Amino acid sequence: MTTWHIILIASAATLALKLSGHLVPAGFLERERPARIADLLTVALLAALIAVQTLGAGQQIVVDARVPALIVAAALYALRVPFVIVVFVAAAVAAGIRAFT
Amino acid sequence: MDERAEASAAAAVDAARRGAIRDGFAVGIATAAYGISFGALAVAAGLDVWQTCFLSLVMFTGGSQFALVGVLASGGVAAGGSAIATAAMLGIRNVVYGMRMKPVVDAPHDGHRSSLWRTIAAAWITIDESTAVALAQTDDRAARVGFWVTGIVIFIGWNLTTFLGALIGDALGDTSAYGLDAAAAAAFLGLLWPRLKRVQAGAVAVGAAVVATIATPVLMPGLPVLVAALVAVVVGWFDLFSRKRAA
Numbered sequence: 001m002t003t004w005h006i007i008l009i010a011s012a013a014t015l016a017l018k019l020s021g022h023l024v025p026a027g028f029l030e031r032e033r034p035a036r037i038a039d040l041l042t043v044a045l046l047a048a049l050i051a052v053q054t055l056g057a058g059q060q061i062v063v064d065a066r067v068p069a070l071i072v073a074a075a076l077y078a079l080r081v082p083f084v085i086v087v088f089v090a091a092a093v094a095a096g097i098r099a100f101t
Numbered sequence: 102m103d104e105r106a107e108a109s110a111a112a113a114v115d116a117a118r119r120g121a122i123r124d125g126f127a128v129g130i131a132t133a134a135y136g137i138s139f140g141a142l143a144v145a146a147g148l149d150v151w152q153t154c155f156l157s158l159v160m161f162t163g164g165s166q167f168a169l170v171g172v173l174a175s176g177g178v179a180a181g182g183s184a185i186a187t188a189a190m191l192g193i194r195n196v197v198y199g200m201r202m203k204p205v206v207d208a209p210h211d212g213h214r215s216s217l218w219r220t221i222a223a224a225w226i227t228i229d230e231s232t233a234v235a236l237a238q239t240d241d242r243a244a245r246v247g248f249w250v251t252g253i254v255i256f257i258g259w260n261l262t263t264f265l266g267a268l269i270g271d272a273l274g275d276t277s278a279y280g281l282d283a284a285a286a287a288a289f290l291g292l293l294w295p296r297l298k299r300v301q302a303g304a305v306a307v308g309a310a311v312v313a314t315i316a317t318p319v320l321m322p323g324l325p326v327l328v329a330a331l332v333a334v335v336v337g338w339f340d341l342f343s344r345k346r347a348a
Binding site: 001002003004005006007009010011013014015017018019020021022023030033035036037038039040041042043044045046047048049050051052053054055056058059060061065066069070073074077082083084086087088089090091092093094095096098099 | 131134135137138147148152155156159160162164165167168169171172173174175178181182184185187188189190191192193194195196197198199200202203206220221223224225227278279280281282283284285286287288289290291292293294296297301302305306307308309310311312313314317318319320321322325326329330332333334336337338340
């Protein structure tokens, strides 16, 4: 599998999902339990991606400059600072720590 | 209805529509701006500029795009299966959005019957933001206007900023010195943050993060994220932690 294969398959899958919402009669996902699971799925996947992106290094768990950067990001989101600025500051914190250690 | 009442009703409809257009542009421009971070991160993960732009044009759903790139960054092409699965699972919420937007888009208005092309276009731009703006409007026509304006503004802006971000990422070269790995984590946190209003969502987030961390040393890169999704299935199925946080 090349990078292009991955991109094409994943794009086709997400596009098909979007279309199915408009074409398939409402039903299954309108029911309470499937709707709740679909909603929580997004939360779980994003949280897991944060964990892996912050602590993972291949198959190892490493605590490094990414952790303080994420803590700063959380504080800024709590203060309602816009997304783009937070992402930029997080990168700057990690880069700064790496430059001075 | 006498003429004055009719005129004031028409004025109210106009005001609602203008409000929807304003909302659409505000949300659209704010969202489009972070296409820059997506473009830069995608190139840092090893994609070329064209692959990065293709994702924004065709996949066009931020969460899935960031996820695909994030998993590829940690596991490379070998983690391709997990990357596809993670992106697709994050796209499931768009099915729910599509079901809610279908009546908004289909409602008969200017004499047009809903065509296949219009349905495809509507599906293409069915994302968090266009759905949220549409649902925030009080009348049907404003909801329709809000949906299209938000979706189209984001589509144009997101693709332009993605291209710009990809060029910046390409020029930066070695990206870990610039802290782009931390930027990716911060980007995921930004997507997650507005979803944490309920105790249940908070519990799922903590649980999934713990599971993914524990699974990282024992599973192939990419799989820990998928295993962590089971937390959502279990909590959602049994409706655990469903008490709302006290306001």
